[in-house]
Amino acid sequence: MANGILEQLKNGLLELDRDSTVEAANSIIRGDISVSVKEAVDAVSDALQIVGKRFQDGDWFLAELVYSGEIAKEVMNLLSPLLEAGATESAGTVAVGTVAGDLHDLGKNIFINYAKSAGFNMIDLGIDVPTQKFIDAVREHKPLALGMSCLLTSTDPEIGKVIEELGRQNLRDKVKVIIGGAALTEQFAQAAGADAFAPDAVTGTDIIKQWSVA
Amino acid sequence: MMDFRQRILTTLNHEEPDRVPVMGLIAEPATSDRILGKPPADVVSMLRNPELKGEIRDIMNSTWSDILYGNFSDALEAAIKLGFDANWTIYTLMQVVEDPEFQLGLALHDIWGRVWEMRTDADGNIVVNYIRGLCPTEEDWHAWVERNRPRFDELIKNAADHHTKLADNYSDRILPIGYTSTGIFESSWQSMGFVNFIKFVYQKPDFVRKVIDFQTDLYMKYLDAIMKSEVDVVLGGDDLGQKTGPMMRPDLIEKLYGDSYRRISELVHKQNKKLIWHSCGNIYALLDKFVEWGFDGIITMEPTAGMELGKVREQVGHKLVLIGNLDVSYLLVRGTQQEVEDAVKKAIRDAAKGGGYILSASHSHSRVDPTRLEWMIEAAHKYGKYPISV
Ligand code: B12
Numbered sequence: 001m002a003n004g005i006l007e008q009l010k011n012g013l014l015e016l017d018r019d020s021t022v023e024a025a026n027s028i029i030r031g032d033i034s035v036s037v038k039e040a041v042d043a044v045s046d047a048l049q050i051v052g053k054r055f056q057d058g059d060w061f062l063a064e065l066v067y068s069g070e071i072a073k074e075v076m077n078l079l080s081p082l083l084e085a086g087a088t089e090s091a092g093t094v095a096v097g098t099v100a101g102d103l104h105d106l107g108k109n110i111f112i113n114y115a116k117s118a119g120f121n122m123i124d125l126g127i128d129v130p131t132q133k134f135i136d137a138v139r140e141h142k143p144l145a146l147g148m149s150c151l152l153t154s155t156d157p158e159i160g161k162v163i164e165e166l167g168r169q170n171l172r173d174k175v176k177v178i179i180g181g182a183a184l185t186e187q188f189a190q191a192a193g194a195d196a197f198a199p200d201a202v203t204g205t206d207i208i209k210q211w212s213v214a
Numbered sequence: 215m216m217d218f219r220q221r222i223l224t225t226l227n228h229e230e231p232d233r234v235p236v237m238g239l240i241a242e243p244a245t246s247d248r249i250l251g252k253p254p255a256d257v258v259s260m261l262r263n264p265e266l267k268g269e270i271r272d273i274m275n276s277t278w279s280d281i282l283y284g285n286f287s288d289a290l291e292a293a294i295k296l297g298f299d300a301n302w303t304i305y306t307l308m309q310v311v312e313d314p315e316f317q318l319g320l321a322l323h324d325i326w327g328r329v330w331e332m333r334t335d336a337d338g339n340i341v342v343n344y345i346r347g348l349c350p351t352e353e354d355w356h357a358w359v360e361r362n363r364p365r366f367d368e369l370i371k372n373a374a375d376h377h378t379k380l381a382d383n384y385s386d387r388i389l390p391i392g393y394t395s396t397g398i399f400e401s402s403w404q405s406m407g408f409v410n411f412i413k414f415v416y417q418k419p420d421f422v423r424k425v426i427d428f429q430t431d432l433y434m435k436y437l438d439a440i441m442k443s444e445v446d447v448v449l450g451g452d453d454l455g456q457k458t459g460p461m462m463r464p465d466l467i468e469k470l471y472g473d474s475y476r477r478i479s480e481l482v483h484k485q486n487k488k489l490i491w492h493s494c495g496n497i498y499a500l501l502d503k504f505v506e507w508g509f510d511g512i513i514t515m516e517p518t519a520g521m522e523l524g525k526v527r528e529q530v531g532h533k534l535v536l537i538g539n540l541d542v543s544y545l546l547v548r549g550t551q552q553e554v555e556d557a558v559k560k561a562i563r564d565a566a567k568g569g570g571y572i573l574s575a576s577h578s579h580s581r582v583d584p585t586r587l588e589w590m591i592e593a594a595h596k597y598g599k600y601p602i603s604v
Contacts, residue, residue, distance in 0.1 A: 016416060058459060061459060061460055061461065061463045063412050063463065066409055067412050067413065070409060070412070103343050109409070153543040153544065153547055154580065199458065200458060
C-alpha cells in the first residue's frame, strides 16, 4: 500500500494527472498511509529526473516540461511545510535573472522552477537585471551559483560585464556562473568567462547539482 | 530581366527567376532611421516630461494609425533604398494607458490583451516590448473580450486601410508583403502568460477551445483585411518553436490549432494568393505539418535554433518555398563582408536550385546592421543569377 501511494505520486506526475498526484500527496499528509514526507519528496524528485530525461531525449516537449513542473510545485508546496527540519537539506542557493535589456523570461522561469523542485533554494532576480543587482544578490545571498539568462545578441555583452564586475569586487572565486538562452553557446560561455553553459533547464540543473556535491 | 514582382512570384511557384530575390524584414524605426539618415523621434523622452506627457499620450492615441503608417512607409523607403525586392508590413492596434508598473507611468495595451513597455535605445529610438498578458484568469479573459468588442472591428478596418495604402503607394517600387505578426497560438498564450495557458490546456480544455475559436475568427478577419491590398502573397505566423524544438508536442498543436491553420490556408487560397508562414525556433518536427496545413512557404528558419536550409530542403523538397535563415545573432550584426558573402553563397547553394528560395535575414531587431544588409544584397546580385553556379 505504501509503495502504491508513492507509485501514484510518481506516475501521476509522469502522466500529467494533476488531480491524482495531489490526491496522493494529500493522503500522505493526512497520514492515511504510513509513508514519510521525506519518501514522498524523494518520489517527486525521482519523477522529475525522468521528466528531465524525457525532455532532453526529445520525447517530451516544452509544454509537458512546464506542466509537470507546475504539478511538482503544487505538490511540493503541500509537502514541504511538513518536512522535519533537517530531513532534507537545501542543495544550495542559486540566484537567477535575465540580463539588462532582455525581457524574455520563459526559460529563466522554467529553470528556476525545475531547479527548485530538485531541492535548490532559487532566488529570482527578474528580467532586465542591471549588473549591480546581480552583484548585490551575490553579496547578500552568497549563492552557490549565479545564473544569467540571455536570448538576445544585443544584450549578450551584459554577461561579460557582470562577470568582470564580479572579479573587480573580489567575488568571482566565491560563486559559479552558469548561463543559458537562445543567443548563447558553449563557446560564448568560455569567451565570457562563465563556468558553464546550459542548452536547457534540465542540463542546467544537472550542472548545479554537480557543483552542489563538489 | 524580371522586375521584383515577377521575380518573387516566379520563385513562389518553384520556378527559376532571373536571380534569387531578396526580402527585407525592416520594421524597427531604429533600422529605417539609420538607413534613411533620419534623426530618431525620441518619443519616450517626451513622455517622461511631466508637462508633455498627457498631450503626447493623447496625440499617440488619436493618430495611432498614422504613426504606424509612417513607420512602415519609412521601412519600405529604407528597403527600396537598399535594393530589396520585397519587405514585410504590419498593422497592430495599441493604446497608450496609465500603468504604474512601469517607470514611465505609461504602457501600451494591445488589442490581443497584451501589455508592452516603451523604452528608448541608445540612439533615442522607441523600442516596444511585450511584458505580460492582461488576462491571467478565465474571468479576466471574458471581460477583456466584452470590453473590447468595438475595437476588434477597428483593428480590421484599420488593417485593411493600412495595407491598402502602403500597397497603393509602393507597389510600383517594391512588393509590400502584409504580415499578421500576431498568430493564434501567440494571441492565445500571450494574453494570459505561457504557464497559465499551459495549465489551462490541461485543466480547462473547454475554455482553451473558446479562446482558440475566438482568436481564429479574429485572425481570419484580420488576414482577410490584409488581403484587401491586392498583393499576391501574405505572411502569417506563430512562434511555434524554441531553441531545441516545438513549444508543444506536434500532435497537441495539431489538436488545438490544426483546423485553424487549415482554415487560414483555405481562406488565402480562395483568393488565389500564397501564404508564407513565420515561425521562430527549431521547427523540423513541424515541417510536414506545415505542408499538410496548406502553407505555401516558410520564413525565418532560425540558425541559432539549429535550422539549416539544406536540411529543410532535403526534408520538404519543393513542397514549401523557403525564405530567410541568415543569422542575426552575429552575421548581420557584426560579421565581416567575406562572412556575409560566404553565408549568401551557402544559402543559395543549399536552397535556390529550381526556384523556391528567397534570401533574407532570419529575423529583425534593432541591432541588425544596414551595411551588412547591403553586403547581403550585393552578394545575392553577384551569386544569385540563374542558372545557379555557386
Ligand atoms: C517567445 C519569444 C519571444 C517572446 C518572449 C515572451 C517572454 N515573456 O519571454 C516575445 C514575443 C515577447 C519576444 C520578444 C522579442 N524577441 Co523573442 N523569441 C521568442 C522565442 C520564439 C522563444 C523563446 C522562449 O521563450 N523559448 C522557450 C524557453 C523555455 O526557452 P529558452 O528561453 O531557450 O530557455 C531554455 C534554455 O535556453 C535554458 N535557459 C534559458 N535561460 C537560462 C538560464 C540559465 C541560468 C540556465 C541554466 C538555463 C537557461 O532553459 C530553458 C528551458 O529548457 C525565441 C526563439 C528561440 N530560438 O528561442 C525568440 C528570440 C529569442 N527573440 C528574438 C528577438 C529578435 C526578439 C525581439 C527583439 C523581437 C522584436 N523585434 O521586437 C523582442 C525582444 C524583447 C526583449 N527586449 O527582450 C530572437 C533573438 C535573435 C538574436 N540573436 O538576438 C529570437 C532568437 C528569435 C529569432 N528568430 O531569431 N520573443
